[in-house]
Amino acid sequence: MRAILLLICLGFFRIPTLAGSLSPVQLSTPSRNVGQQLGRIQVKHLNYRNAQVTDVIEQLADMAREADPPVNIVMHDLEKARAPLNLELRNKSLREILLLVCKVADLHIEVRNGIVFIGEPEE
Secondary structure (H helix, E strand, C coil), X not given: CCCCCCCCCCCCEEEECCCCCEEEECCCHHHXXXXXXXXXXXXXXXXXXXXXXXXXXXXXXXXXXXXXCCCEEEEECCXXXXXXXEEEEEEEEHXXXXXXXXXXXXXXXXXXXXXXXXXXXXX
């Protein structure tokens, strides 16, 4: 079984689907706190051209670890996430950026016990 997790917590987490609709999922207090924390981390400008998804997520995870308090992000089993990523964003929260990167790369993101896990969806 593949563990596919990226922990991002929002007060009320919504998981984007391929159709673009949002499905609400109620999260525990630690998960909400992580989502709120990621929502408070503002990124002024990001520009990636032909970047590997894993490199982008690692850089975003570094930003999360430098926050006060730090947020831990764990990547697991990203063998298929090899397509290059082109992305330019301005004035977005780290939460919004992580959700977008995961959606574009078809990755699963989940918050467990105050940790953000990112991985490939189970087949």
